[in-house]
Amino acid sequence: xxxxxxxxxxxxxxxxxxxxxxxxxxxxxxxxxxxxxxxxxxxxxxxxxxxxxxxxxxxxxxxxxxxxxxxxxxxxxxxxxxxxxxxxxxxxxxxxxxxxxxxxxxxxxxxxxxxxxxxxxxxxxxxxxxxxxxxxxxxxxxxxxxxxxxxxxxxxxxxxxxxxxxxxxxxxxxxxxxxxxxxxxxxxxxxxxxxxxxxxxxxxxxx
Amino acid sequence: xxxxxxxxxxxxxxxxxxxxxxxxxxxxxxxxxxxxxxxxxxxxxxxxxxxxxxxxxxxxxxxxxxxxxxxxxxxxxxxxxxxxxxxxxxxxxxxxxxxxxxxxxxxxxxxxxxxxxxxxxxxxxxxxxxxxxxxxxxxxxxxxxxxxxxxxxxxxxxxxxxxxxxxxxxxxxxxxxxxxxxxxxxxxxxxxxxxxxxxxxxxxxxxxxxxxxxxxxxxxxxxxxxxxxxxxxxxxxxxxxxxxxxxxxxxxxxxxxx
Numbered sequence: 126x127x128x129x130x131x132x133x134x135x136x137x138x139x140x141x142x143x144x145x146x147x148x149x150x151x152x153x154x155x156x157x158x159x160x161x162x163x164x165x166x167x168x169x170x171x172x173x174x175x176x177x178x179x180x181x182x183x184x185x186x187x188x189x190x191x192x193x194x195x196x197x198x199x200x201x202x203x204x205x206x207x208x209x210x211x212x213x214x215x216x217x218x219x220x221x222x223x224x225x226x227x228x229x230x231x232x233x234x235x236x237x238x239x240x241x242x243x244x245x246x247x248x249x250x251x252x253x254x255x256x257x258x259x260x261x262x263x264x265x266x267x268x269x270x271x272x273x274x275x276x277x278x279x280x281x282x283x284x285x286x287x288x289x290x291x292x293x294x295x296x297x298x299x300x301x302x303x304x305x306x307x308x309x310x311x312x313x314x315x316x317x318x319x320x321x322x323x324x325x326x327x328x329x330x331x332x
Numbered sequence: 333x334x335x336x337x338x339x340x341x342x343x344x345x346x347x348x349x350x351x352x353x354x355x356x357x358x359x360x361x362x363x364x365x366x367x368x369x370x371x372x373x374x375x376x377x378x379x380x381x382x383x384x385x386x387x388x389x390x391x392x393x394x395x396x397x398x399x400x401x402x403x404x405x406x407x408x409x410x411x412x413x414x415x416x417x418x419x420x421x422x423x424x425x426x427x428x429x430x431x432x433x434x435x436x437x438x439x440x441x442x443x444x445x446x447x448x449x450x451x452x453x454x455x456x457x458x459x460x461x462x463x464x465x466x467x468x469x470x471x472x473x474x475x476x477x478x479x480x481x482x483x484x485x486x487x488x489x490x491x492x493x494x495x496x497x498x499x500x501x502x503x504x505x506x507x508x509x510x511x512x513x514x515x516x517x518x519x520x521x522x523x524x525x526x527x528x529x530x531x532x533x534x535x536x537x538x539x540x541x542x543x544x545x546x547x548x549x550x551x552x553x554x555x556x557x558x559x560x561x562x563x564x565x566x567x568x569x570x571x572x573x574x575x576x577x578x579x580x581x582x583x584x585x586x587x588x589x590x
Contacts, residue, residue, distance in 0.1 A: 136426055139379050140386075173390065227461060 130157065147246045150195075150272045153286045153317045160247040173228075177211050178221060182230065184208065186248070189240050190256045195272035196239045240271055263287050264302045274313050278305035289314040369411060377411075378418040380404050385419060385431065385445060392523040392546070394434060394442035416443075424448060434524070434545050444524060446549045466509050470499070471525055474516060475547055476556045478526075480574060486531075487539045490516070520544070553578045 130144050137143065141163045148155050174182070184205050188197040202222060206213045213221075222238060225231040232239045249269045252260055263270040265287035273284045281302035283291075288310060291301050298310045369377070384404050388395050400416065401409040408415070420431040428449035434442045477493055478485045485493075494500035494512060505511050520526040524546035531538045543551075554568075557578055561568040569575050 139375070140383050141379075142383075 145246055147242055148284070148286050149242050150245070150270070150284060153289075156242055158243050158246050160243070164251065177209055177213065178224075181205060181209055181213075181218070181221060182225065185231065185238065186240070186244075186252070187256070189238070189271065190252060191259050195270075196237045199233065199236050199238055202238050245269060245271055265291055274310060276300035276302060276305060276307060278307075279303035285314050285317045289317045369408065373408075374411075374415070374418070377405060377408060377415050378422060381415055381419040382422050382427075385423065385443065386427070389445040392444070394444055394522075394524060397441040397443065400443075430549075432545070432549055444546055444549075446546065463510065467515065467519075470509050470512065470515060471520060471547075472556070472559070473497070473499075474520075474526065474541070475543060475551055476560055478541055478543060479553055479556055479577075480560055480571070482573070483542060483577075485541045487541070490541055516541070553581050 130146070134143055141161055143160055143162050145158050145160055146155060147158060185197065185202055188201060188205075189195060199219075199222070203215045203218050206215055206218050222231060222233060226233050226241075229241050230244050232241050253262070253269055261270050261273075261282035262268065263273065263284045264281055265283060268284075270282050270284050273282050274288045275282050279300060279302050281300060283301065288301070292298060292310055292314060295301075298307050299305065300307050300310070381400060381404050384400060385395060397412065397416070401412050405412055405415060416431075423429045423431050423445065428447065429445045430448040432444050432446060434444060473494075474490065477490065481489070491500060499506055499509055500512050509515070516526060517528045521528050521544065524544040526544045526547070527542040528539055529542065531540055553574075557568045557571060557574055561571070568578075
């Protein structure tokens with residue numbers, strides 16, 4: 126699988142496209158994502174979403190990035206309608222959130238709206254430059270992290286799967302960033318599964 | 333269709349238009365026309381064209397050649413044929429897609445992308461947006477009907493066919509298929525699956541449905557005939573006229589590929 130992916134990436138690089146492998150922040154599922162490596166200047170007037178819809182998405186992005194827990198309540202999103210141009214009702218917003226979820230840019234669960242893995246990976250360059258001061262970078266993998274484990278001493282934010290690998294490897298419950306004791310870290314990461322390459326060598330059938 | 337003739341004509345037109353502009357632009361556009369693009373510039377333009385086509389194709393609406401020139405090629409518009417040929421090659425060899433040119437009239441050229449490869453494994457695990465599924469079903473029904481009726485179907489007959497199936501009802505959206513009439517006369521026509529044309533010289537005006545260009549390229553008449561035969565519990569060969577048409581279409585396709 127890896128070979129196929131790297132061959133494809135070599136060929137599509139000239140089109141500013143790439144297949145990246147990333148782990149979901151909550152489920153730790155490994156996913157392959159087909160992304161664009163540049164902001165759409167050529168595809169320009171991207172016709173799938175209207176200007177207002179994109180404006181809404183940007184606002185949700187901002188809310189999530191500046192939130193404490195890496196997600197925002199649906200109610201907050203619904204209330205964004207007043208700050209948008211045009212006359213969008215709360216039910217328009219609700220439908221729009223559904224649309225973004227179907228298109229895999231956002232996900233929604235239990236009244237909370239999250240950024241999908243696709244958004245996190247594809248928009249990482251954009252988010253790290255535009256929101257430089259608000260975003261967190263996981264000190265273990267050096268990538269953007271939205272949801273994860275937070276050290277209560279230095280407040281560093283780590284990916285759950287990165288923290289799990291670290292605690293297993295280092296064999297102790299400390300924060301990799303500041304070395305403070307973190308007795309809760311084990312409990313936080315114990316449900317995080319570790320995926321190895323073997324899991325993806327053949328597709329499993331789900332019946 | 334004289335491709336070379338058309339290129340000459342667009343070259344001349346471009347040249348005349350540019351004599352009205354300043355000297356510098358004439359020089360730049362002339363050298364681009366004569367193919368004096370550096371190979372790096374050429375490759376960049378081809379790459380940009382490919383990205384443009386790939387992203388615009390998700391609606392399945394035709395991509396106008398004019399838009400490619402306006403949005404991607406800009407001052408290098410004179411090399412459009414060369415660049416688009418390059419993009420066609422890339423799309424076929426790297427992405428397995430066929431870029432098909434559709435001529436509305438001699439000046440306007442549209443393009444559409446169709447899948448050129450067969451899936452070697454099941455497409456079962458692919459996820460489609462839910463409207464796509466219902467639209468595919470609706471399309472298959474209407475295309476089958478038109479095919480079985482010899483390639484043309486009047487508006488009235490289409491309406492009664494769909495009403496009998498319980499798909500069309502006045503003033504109401506179907507819960508699975510949505511606004512059926514709007515799809516048939518709007519969306520599917522824009523996507524070139526169907527043609528909705530006025531029968532000439534009839535007053536009051538009457539309309540009929542035919543297969544669109546995209547349907548011709550993408551849909552297999554044979555599989556539609558097999559589907560219909562399955563529904564009626566017959567052998568496809570029993571439908572002699574339609575079966576003949578299947579064979580003829582397949583023969584034409586084979587000859588075109590050679």
